[in-house]
Amino acid sequence: MQLRYSFRLYPNGPQRAALARAFGCARVVYNDALRVRETARANGEMFSKTGDLSKLLITEAKKTQERAWLGDVSAVVLQQSLRDLDVAYRNFFDGLKGKRPRVGAPRFKSRKDRRQAVRFTANARWKITTGGDLSLPKIGDVRVKWSRDLPSTPSTVTVIKDAAGRYFASFVVETEPETLPETEFVVGIDLGLGHFAVLSDGTKIDAPRFLRRAEKKLKKAQQVLSRKAKGSNNRDKARVRVARAHARVADARRDFHHQFSTTLIRDNQAVAVEDLAVKGLARTKLAKSVHDAGWSAFVTMLEYKAAKFGRTFRRIGRFEPTSQVCSACGVKDGPKPLHVRVWECGACGTILDRDINAAVNVAKTAGLAVSACGAQVRPEPLVPAQRGEAGTHRDG
Numbered sequence: 324m325q326l327r328y329s330f331r332l333y334p335n336g337p338q339r340a341a342l343a344r345a346f347g348c349a350r351v352v353y354n355d356a357l358r359v360r361e362t363a364r365a366n367g368e369m370f371s372k373t374g375d376l377s378k379l380l381i382t383e384a385k386k387t388q389e390r391a392w393l394g395d396v397s398a399v400v401l402q403q404s405l406r407d408l409d410v411a412y413r414n415f416f417d418g419l420k421g422k423r424p425r426v427g428a429p430r431f432k433s434r435k436d437r438r439q440a441v442r443f444t445a446n447a448r449w450k451i452t453t454g455g456d457l458s459l460p461k462i463g464d465v466r467v468k469w470s471r472d473l474p475s476t477p478s479t480v481t482v483i484k485d486a487a488g489r490y491f492a493s494f495v496v497e498t499e500p501e502t503l504p505e506t507e508f509v510v511g512i513d514l515g516l517g518h519f520a521v522l523s524d525g526t527k528i529d530a531p532r533f534l535r536r537a538e539k540k541l542k543k544a545q546q547v548l549s550r551k552a553k554g555s556n557n558r559d560k561a562r563v564r565v566a567r568a569h570a571r572v573a574d575a576r577r578d579f580h581h582q583f584s585t586t587l588i589r590d591n592q593a594v595a596v597e598d599l600a601v602k603g604l605a606r607t608k609l610a611k612s613v614h615d616a617g618w619s620a621f622v623t624m625l626e627y628k629a630a631k632f633g634r635t636f637r638r639i640g641r642f643e644p645t646s647q648v649c650s651a652c653g654v655k656d657g658p659k660p661l662h663v664r665v666w667e668c669g670a671c672g673t674i675l676d677r678d679i680n681a682a683v684n685v686a687k688t689a690g691l692a693v694s695a696c697g698a699q700v701r702p703e704p705l706v707p708a709q710r711g712e713a714g715t716h717r718d719g
Contacts, residue, residue, distance in 0.1 A: 324630060326498050328473060332457065332482065332490035333466040341462040342482060342490070345396045346439035349404040350432045352393070355380045356408050357429055370412075373405050380405075397460040399447035407442075437486035437566065444479045457492055467492060474498045486566040502633040509593040509693060511686025513645070513678050514621075516612050520583070521678035523686045523693045528583065533575045534615040537568065544568050576617050584624040593635035595689035596622055597681075600641055637689035649673060650683040 334342060356376045363370055371379075381401050384390035393401065411429040418425035443449045447460050456464035457480070477494040484490050511523035519530040534541075544565045551558035587594055604613045622638075629636035639645075648655050654670040664677050686693040 324498055324500065324627075325495055326474075326627070326631070327493055327495050328471070328477075329483075329491050329493045330470060331468045332492050333468065334462075334490055338463050338465055339490075341396075342441075342484065344392075345400050345441045345462070345482075346484065347434070348393050348396045349400050349441050350434065350439075351390075352380055352401045353404045353408055354431050355384075356405055357431060360408075360412075373409055376405055377402055395461065397443065397447050399444055399460075400441045403442040403444065438484065440481055440483045442479055442481045449480055465490075465492075485570065487570040488563050488566070489570070498631070500631055500633060503589060506590065506592050508591045509595075509686060509691040510587065510591045511595045511682045511684070511689065511691060511693060512587070512597075513682040513685055514596065514599060514616070514618050515678060516609065516616060518678060519616060521682050523679070523682040525679055527678070530616060531576070531579050532612075532615055533572045533579075534611065537572050541565070541568050541572075576615075577620070580617060580621045580624055584621060584628055587625065588628045588632055588634050591634070593637065593689075593691050594625055594629060595637045595639060595686045595691055596625065597643070597645065597685050598638050598641045637691070639685055639688045643684070643688050645681040645684040645688065646677055648680075648684050649675060650680045650687065651675070 356371075359376065359380070360370050381393065381398060385394045408429060414423065414426050415428050417423045443459060449460060450458045451467075452458050452464055454464075455467060455469060457467050458464045459480075459482070473494060473496055475496045475498065477496045479495060481493040482490065483493055513521045515521065516530060518527045520528045522528075544561070548558065548561040548565050551561050599618055601613060601619050604610070607613075626636050626638075628634075644655060644658075647658055649668040649671065651673040652668060652671040654668060656666070656669055659666060659677070665674065666677065667674050683693055
Protein backbone atom coordinates (compact mmCIF):
# COMPACT_ATOMS: atom_id res chain seq x y z
CA MET A 324 0.00 0.00 0.00
CA GLN A 325 1.04 3.61 -0.53
CA LEU A 326 1.45 6.04 2.34
CA ARG A 327 2.47 9.68 2.47
CA TYR A 328 5.25 10.83 4.80
CA SER A 329 5.76 14.55 5.43
CA PHE A 330 8.81 16.21 6.97
CA ARG A 331 9.56 19.81 7.85
CA LEU A 332 12.01 21.68 5.61
CA TYR A 333 14.18 24.62 6.68
CA PRO A 334 15.48 26.35 3.53
CA ASN A 335 17.80 29.31 3.86
CA GLY A 336 17.28 32.68 2.16
CA PRO A 337 18.60 31.84 -1.33
CA GLN A 338 16.80 28.50 -1.25
CA ARG A 339 13.51 30.18 -0.36
CA ALA A 340 13.97 32.53 -3.30
CA ALA A 341 14.69 29.58 -5.61
CA LEU A 342 11.59 27.78 -4.35
CA ALA A 343 9.53 30.92 -4.93
CA ARG A 344 10.73 30.96 -8.55
CA ALA A 345 9.80 27.29 -8.93
CA PHE A 346 6.33 27.91 -7.49
CA GLY A 347 5.79 30.86 -9.80
CA CYS A 348 7.01 29.13 -12.96
CA ALA A 349 4.88 26.06 -12.29
CA ARG A 350 1.86 28.29 -11.77
CA VAL A 351 2.46 30.18 -15.02
CA VAL A 352 2.80 26.98 -17.07
CA TYR A 353 -0.36 25.57 -15.48
CA ASN A 354 -2.33 28.74 -16.30
CA ASP A 355 -0.96 28.88 -19.85
CA ALA A 356 -1.98 25.28 -20.49
CA LEU A 357 -5.43 25.87 -19.01
CA ARG A 358 -5.88 28.95 -21.19
CA VAL A 359 -4.93 27.02 -24.34
CA ARG A 360 -7.37 24.21 -23.58
CA GLU A 361 -10.22 26.54 -22.61
CA THR A 362 -9.72 28.50 -25.83
CA ALA A 363 -9.84 25.27 -27.82
CA ARG A 364 -13.01 24.22 -26.03
CA ALA A 365 -14.68 27.57 -26.70
CA ASN A 366 -13.79 27.26 -30.41
CA GLY A 367 -15.02 23.67 -30.61
CA GLU A 368 -11.53 22.30 -31.24
CA MET A 369 -9.82 19.21 -29.82
CA PHE A 370 -7.89 19.49 -26.57
CA SER A 371 -4.15 19.70 -27.02
CA LYS A 372 -2.21 16.70 -25.78
CA THR A 373 0.21 17.02 -22.89
CA GLY A 374 3.21 16.38 -25.15
CA ASP A 375 2.18 19.18 -27.50
CA LEU A 376 1.61 21.55 -24.58
CA SER A 377 5.02 20.67 -23.14
CA LYS A 378 6.72 21.49 -26.42
CA LEU A 379 4.76 24.73 -26.90
CA LEU A 380 4.66 26.12 -23.36
CA ILE A 381 8.01 24.91 -22.03
CA THR A 382 10.53 24.07 -24.74
CA GLU A 383 9.56 26.80 -27.21
CA ALA A 384 8.58 29.34 -24.54
CA LYS A 385 12.08 29.26 -23.04
CA LYS A 386 13.43 30.58 -26.33
CA THR A 387 11.27 33.70 -26.19
CA GLN A 388 12.11 36.86 -24.31
CA GLU A 389 8.80 36.87 -22.40
CA ARG A 390 9.28 33.37 -20.96
CA ALA A 391 13.06 33.03 -20.86
CA TRP A 392 12.98 32.90 -17.06
CA LEU A 393 11.36 29.45 -17.24
CA GLY A 394 14.89 28.12 -17.71
CA ASP A 395 15.79 29.16 -14.16
CA VAL A 396 13.91 26.19 -12.69
CA SER A 397 13.97 22.46 -13.28
CA ALA A 398 12.01 21.38 -16.38
CA VAL A 399 10.58 18.42 -14.41
CA VAL A 400 8.67 20.84 -12.17
CA LEU A 401 7.03 22.42 -15.21
CA GLN A 402 6.14 19.07 -16.77
CA GLN A 403 4.57 17.90 -13.52
CA SER A 404 2.46 21.04 -13.52
CA LEU A 405 1.00 19.95 -16.89
CA ARG A 406 0.28 16.51 -15.47
CA ASP A 407 -1.52 18.11 -12.54
CA LEU A 408 -3.78 19.85 -15.04
CA ASP A 409 -4.48 16.50 -16.71
CA VAL A 410 -5.48 15.02 -13.35
CA ALA A 411 -7.75 18.01 -12.65
CA TYR A 412 -9.55 17.53 -15.97
CA ARG A 413 -9.80 13.78 -15.48
CA ASN A 414 -11.35 14.20 -12.03
CA PHE A 415 -13.80 16.76 -13.40
CA PHE A 416 -15.00 14.54 -16.25
CA ASP A 417 -15.12 11.42 -14.05
CA GLY A 418 -17.36 13.36 -11.67
CA LEU A 419 -19.72 14.22 -14.51
CA LYS A 420 -19.86 10.53 -15.48
CA GLY A 421 -20.57 9.44 -11.92
CA LYS A 422 -17.31 7.56 -11.48
CA ARG A 423 -16.32 9.69 -8.47
CA PRO A 424 -17.75 12.56 -6.39
CA ARG A 425 -18.25 15.71 -8.42
CA VAL A 426 -15.56 18.37 -8.41
CA GLY A 427 -15.40 21.72 -10.11
CA ALA A 428 -13.73 22.42 -13.43
CA PRO A 429 -10.03 23.37 -13.34
CA ARG A 430 -9.47 27.01 -12.44
CA PHE A 431 -6.61 29.43 -12.92
CA LYS A 432 -4.11 29.60 -10.08
CA SER A 433 -3.51 32.94 -8.42
CA ARG A 434 -0.20 34.31 -7.28
CA LYS A 435 -2.01 35.28 -4.08
CA ASP A 436 -2.69 31.64 -3.18
CA ARG A 437 -1.09 31.02 0.20
CA ARG A 438 -0.41 27.34 -0.46
CA GLN A 439 2.16 26.50 -3.15
CA ALA A 440 3.57 23.13 -4.22
CA VAL A 441 5.96 21.68 -6.80
CA ARG A 442 6.84 18.04 -7.45
CA PHE A 443 10.16 16.47 -8.40
CA THR A 444 10.30 13.01 -9.98
CA ALA A 445 13.27 10.68 -10.37
CA ASN A 446 14.08 12.35 -13.72
CA ALA A 447 14.99 15.51 -11.80
CA ARG A 448 17.77 13.56 -10.04
CA TRP A 449 16.91 14.75 -6.58
CA LYS A 450 18.41 12.78 -3.71
CA ILE A 451 18.83 12.54 0.03
CA THR A 452 22.45 13.28 0.86
CA THR A 453 24.58 11.33 3.30
CA GLY A 454 24.27 14.25 5.71
CA GLY A 455 20.47 13.98 5.71
CA ASP A 456 19.73 16.99 3.50
CA LEU A 457 17.32 17.00 0.58
CA SER A 458 19.20 17.88 -2.60
CA LEU A 459 16.89 19.52 -5.18
CA PRO A 460 17.94 20.62 -8.69
CA LYS A 461 18.58 24.37 -9.06
CA ILE A 462 17.67 24.86 -5.39
CA GLY A 463 20.43 23.18 -3.39
CA ASP A 464 20.71 21.01 -0.30
CA VAL A 465 17.79 21.86 1.98
CA ARG A 466 17.89 20.96 5.66
CA VAL A 467 15.25 18.41 6.71
CA LYS A 468 14.01 17.49 10.16
CA TRP A 469 13.60 13.71 9.95
CA SER A 470 11.09 12.52 12.55
CA ARG A 471 11.24 8.88 11.37
CA ASP A 472 12.84 6.70 8.73
CA LEU A 473 11.27 6.14 5.33
CA PRO A 474 10.14 2.51 4.90
CA SER A 475 11.34 2.42 1.27
CA THR A 476 13.01 4.59 -1.33
CA PRO A 477 10.54 7.15 -2.73
CA SER A 478 10.45 8.00 -6.42
CA THR A 479 8.98 11.50 -6.09
CA VAL A 480 9.05 14.34 -3.60
CA THR A 481 6.60 17.24 -3.34
CA VAL A 482 7.78 20.47 -1.76
CA ILE A 483 4.91 22.38 -0.14
CA LYS A 484 4.70 25.85 1.33
CA ASP A 485 1.62 26.37 3.51
CA ALA A 486 -0.23 29.55 4.42
CA ALA A 487 1.84 29.94 7.59
CA GLY A 488 5.06 30.12 5.57
CA ARG A 489 6.26 26.65 6.59
CA TYR A 490 7.95 24.30 4.10
CA PHE A 491 7.37 20.55 3.96
CA ALA A 492 8.73 17.66 1.92
CA SER A 493 6.08 15.05 1.14
CA PHE A 494 7.06 11.54 0.02
CA VAL A 495 4.70 8.84 -1.28
CA VAL A 496 6.27 5.45 -0.61
CA GLU A 497 5.28 1.81 -0.92
CA THR A 498 4.91 0.05 2.43
CA GLU A 499 4.27 -3.53 3.38
CA PRO A 500 1.31 -4.26 5.69
CA GLU A 501 2.25 -4.98 9.30
CA THR A 502 0.31 -7.55 11.29
CA LEU A 503 -0.33 -6.76 14.93
CA PRO A 504 -0.95 -9.53 17.47
CA GLU A 505 -4.55 -10.66 17.34
CA THR A 506 -6.90 -9.59 20.10
CA GLU A 507 -10.42 -10.66 21.01
CA PHE A 508 -11.75 -7.12 21.50
CA VAL A 509 -13.98 -5.36 18.97
CA VAL A 510 -15.49 -1.90 19.25
CA GLY A 511 -18.26 0.20 17.79
CA ILE A 512 -17.83 3.98 17.73
CA ASP A 513 -20.51 6.65 17.92
CA LEU A 514 -19.06 10.03 16.93
CA GLY A 515 -20.63 13.19 18.30
CA LEU A 516 -20.14 16.77 19.44
CA GLY A 517 -20.79 16.55 23.19
CA HIS A 518 -18.29 13.71 23.31
CA PHE A 519 -15.92 13.24 20.41
CA ALA A 520 -16.42 9.46 20.52
CA VAL A 521 -18.41 7.02 22.62
CA LEU A 522 -17.28 3.40 22.47
CA SER A 523 -19.44 0.32 22.75
CA ASP A 524 -17.67 -0.68 25.98
CA GLY A 525 -18.99 2.48 27.67
CA THR A 526 -15.86 4.62 27.31
CA LYS A 527 -16.55 8.27 26.52
CA ILE A 528 -13.86 10.49 24.97
CA ASP A 529 -14.39 14.19 25.57
CA ALA A 530 -14.27 16.50 22.56
CA PRO A 531 -10.99 18.49 22.70
CA ARG A 532 -12.57 21.54 20.97
CA PHE A 533 -9.23 22.91 19.81
CA LEU A 534 -10.82 25.68 17.74
CA ARG A 535 -13.17 26.78 20.53
CA ARG A 536 -10.31 27.00 23.01
CA ALA A 537 -8.23 29.11 20.62
CA GLU A 538 -11.05 31.43 19.56
CA LYS A 539 -9.95 34.35 21.74
CA LYS A 540 -6.40 34.33 20.38
CA LEU A 541 -7.65 33.91 16.83
CA LYS A 542 -10.11 36.76 17.24
CA LYS A 543 -7.43 39.09 18.56
CA ALA A 544 -5.01 38.19 15.76
CA GLN A 545 -7.76 38.70 13.16
CA GLN A 546 -8.62 42.12 14.62
CA VAL A 547 -4.98 43.18 14.40
CA LEU A 548 -4.92 42.03 10.77
CA SER A 549 -8.07 43.98 9.90
CA ARG A 550 -6.48 47.24 11.10
CA LYS A 551 -3.44 46.98 8.82
CA ALA A 552 -3.36 48.86 5.53
CA LYS A 553 -3.92 46.66 2.52
CA GLY A 554 -0.74 45.98 0.58
CA SER A 555 1.57 46.89 3.45
CA ASN A 556 4.32 44.73 4.88
CA ASN A 557 2.74 44.93 8.32
CA ARG A 558 -0.48 43.46 6.94
CA ASP A 559 1.44 40.57 5.43
CA LYS A 560 3.16 39.92 8.77
CA ALA A 561 -0.20 40.00 10.57
CA ARG A 562 -1.64 37.60 8.00
CA VAL A 563 1.16 35.14 8.68
CA ARG A 564 0.49 35.36 12.42
CA VAL A 565 -3.18 34.51 11.82
CA ALA A 566 -2.21 31.61 9.56
CA ARG A 567 0.22 30.26 12.16
CA ALA A 568 -2.45 30.41 14.86
CA HIS A 569 -4.80 28.38 12.66
CA ALA A 570 -1.95 25.98 11.82
CA ARG A 571 -1.37 25.31 15.53
CA VAL A 572 -5.05 24.42 15.93
CA ALA A 573 -4.96 22.10 12.92
CA ASP A 574 -1.74 20.44 14.11
CA ALA A 575 -3.18 19.80 17.57
CA ARG A 576 -6.34 18.31 16.09
CA ARG A 577 -4.35 16.09 13.73
CA ASP A 578 -2.12 14.87 16.56
CA PHE A 579 -5.19 13.98 18.66
CA HIS A 580 -6.71 12.08 15.73
CA HIS A 581 -3.49 10.13 15.16
CA GLN A 582 -3.03 9.14 18.79
CA PHE A 583 -6.65 8.11 19.35
CA SER A 584 -6.97 6.21 16.06
CA THR A 585 -3.71 4.35 16.71
CA THR A 586 -4.93 3.34 20.17
CA LEU A 587 -8.21 2.00 18.78
CA ILE A 588 -6.51 0.01 16.02
CA ARG A 589 -3.86 -1.40 18.37
CA ASP A 590 -6.32 -2.51 21.06
CA ASN A 591 -9.16 -3.89 18.89
CA GLN A 592 -9.34 -6.55 16.20
CA ALA A 593 -12.29 -4.88 14.47
CA VAL A 594 -13.60 -1.32 14.44
CA ALA A 595 -17.02 -0.14 13.22
CA VAL A 596 -18.16 3.45 12.64
CA GLU A 597 -21.19 5.16 11.18
CA ASP A 598 -21.08 6.98 7.85
CA LEU A 599 -21.93 10.55 8.84
CA ALA A 600 -23.31 13.24 6.53
CA VAL A 601 -20.55 15.70 7.33
CA LYS A 602 -21.24 17.98 4.36
CA GLY A 603 -24.88 18.29 5.35
CA LEU A 604 -24.07 19.01 8.99
CA ALA A 605 -21.49 21.59 7.92
CA ARG A 606 -24.32 23.67 6.42
CA THR A 607 -26.21 23.93 9.70
CA LYS A 608 -25.75 26.09 12.79
CA LEU A 609 -23.43 23.37 14.12
CA ALA A 610 -20.94 23.97 11.30
CA LYS A 611 -18.13 25.34 13.48
CA SER A 612 -18.37 22.47 15.96
CA VAL A 613 -18.53 19.91 13.13
CA HIS A 614 -15.40 21.29 11.49
CA ASP A 615 -13.69 21.50 14.89
CA ALA A 616 -14.31 17.79 15.49
CA GLY A 617 -12.84 16.67 12.15
CA TRP A 618 -14.77 13.40 11.87
CA SER A 619 -13.86 12.73 8.24
CA ALA A 620 -10.12 12.98 8.85
CA PHE A 621 -10.40 10.72 11.89
CA VAL A 622 -12.39 8.02 10.05
CA THR A 623 -9.91 8.15 7.15
CA MET A 624 -7.07 7.51 9.61
CA LEU A 625 -8.94 4.56 11.10
CA GLU A 626 -9.49 3.09 7.65
CA TYR A 627 -5.93 3.23 6.39
CA LYS A 628 -4.41 2.16 9.72
CA ALA A 629 -6.73 -0.85 9.82
CA ALA A 630 -5.53 -1.82 6.34
CA LYS A 631 -1.90 -1.25 7.33
CA PHE A 632 -1.98 -3.32 10.54
CA GLY A 633 -4.30 -6.12 9.43
CA ARG A 634 -7.38 -5.04 11.38
CA THR A 635 -11.01 -5.09 10.25
CA PHE A 636 -12.69 -1.78 9.50
CA ARG A 637 -16.41 -1.56 8.78
CA ARG A 638 -18.64 1.38 8.01
CA ILE A 639 -22.42 1.21 8.34
CA GLY A 640 -25.00 3.35 6.55
CA ARG A 641 -25.97 6.72 7.96
CA PHE A 642 -29.68 5.83 7.90
CA GLU A 643 -29.39 2.95 10.36
CA PRO A 644 -31.61 3.71 13.42
CA THR A 645 -28.82 3.21 15.94
CA SER A 646 -30.35 5.66 18.43
CA GLN A 647 -33.86 4.20 18.16
CA VAL A 648 -33.20 0.49 18.72
CA CYS A 649 -32.69 -1.03 22.15
CA SER A 650 -29.34 -2.82 22.14
CA ALA A 651 -30.59 -5.24 24.82
CA CYS A 652 -33.75 -6.63 23.19
CA GLY A 653 -33.59 -5.17 19.67
CA VAL A 654 -36.99 -3.43 19.79
CA LYS A 655 -37.24 -0.18 17.83
CA ASP A 656 -38.63 2.46 20.17
CA GLY A 657 -38.95 5.30 17.66
CA PRO A 658 -37.07 8.59 17.17
CA LYS A 659 -36.24 10.79 20.14
CA PRO A 660 -35.31 14.49 20.37
CA LEU A 661 -31.66 15.34 20.89
CA HIS A 662 -32.15 16.54 24.46
CA VAL A 663 -33.13 13.00 25.49
CA ARG A 664 -29.79 11.46 26.50
CA VAL A 665 -31.14 8.62 28.67
CA TRP A 666 -34.26 6.59 27.88
CA GLU A 667 -36.03 3.48 29.06
CA CYS A 668 -36.91 0.69 26.65
CA GLY A 669 -40.64 0.19 26.61
CA ALA A 670 -40.29 -3.53 25.90
CA CYS A 671 -37.65 -4.77 28.37
CA GLY A 672 -37.39 -1.80 30.77
CA THR A 673 -33.62 -1.37 30.35
CA ILE A 674 -32.32 2.11 31.13
CA LEU A 675 -30.10 3.08 28.19
CA ASP A 676 -27.57 5.80 27.56
CA ARG A 677 -28.31 7.19 24.12
CA ASP A 678 -24.69 7.39 22.92
CA ILE A 679 -23.48 4.08 24.37
CA ASN A 680 -26.57 2.34 23.04
CA ALA A 681 -25.85 3.80 19.57
CA ALA A 682 -22.22 2.62 19.72
CA VAL A 683 -23.33 -0.92 20.59
CA ASN A 684 -25.84 -0.88 17.72
CA VAL A 685 -23.15 0.37 15.33
CA ALA A 686 -21.02 -2.65 16.21
CA LYS A 687 -23.95 -5.08 15.95
CA THR A 688 -25.09 -3.65 12.61
CA ALA A 689 -21.53 -4.09 11.30
CA GLY A 690 -21.65 -7.76 12.31
CA LEU A 691 -19.36 -7.50 15.33
CA ALA A 692 -20.09 -9.59 18.38
CA VAL A 693 -20.33 -7.13 21.26
CA SER A 694 -22.17 -7.30 24.54
CA ALA A 695 -25.10 -4.98 25.10
CA CYS A 696 -24.33 -4.66 28.80
CA GLY A 697 -22.22 -1.61 28.16
CA ALA A 698 -25.26 0.30 26.96
CA GLN A 699 -27.02 0.10 30.31
CA VAL A 700 -26.63 3.20 32.44
CA ARG A 701 -27.58 1.57 35.75
CA PRO A 702 -29.17 -1.73 36.84
CA GLU A 703 -32.82 -2.03 36.10
CA PRO A 704 -34.70 -0.64 39.12
CA LEU A 705 -36.56 -3.16 41.20
CA VAL A 706 -40.32 -2.74 41.21
CA PRO A 707 -41.49 -2.41 44.86
CA ALA A 708 -44.13 -4.85 46.01
CA GLN A 709 -47.63 -3.62 46.73
CA ARG A 710 -48.43 -2.77 50.33
CA GLY A 711 -50.85 -5.64 50.57
CA GLU A 712 -48.25 -8.13 49.31
CA ALA A 713 -45.23 -7.02 51.36
CA GLY A 714 -44.16 -9.06 54.35
CA THR A 715 -45.98 -11.95 56.02
CA HIS A 716 -49.51 -11.67 57.28
CA ARG A 717 -49.84 -12.16 61.02
CA ASP A 718 -52.91 -14.29 60.59
CA GLY A 719 -51.00 -16.78 58.51
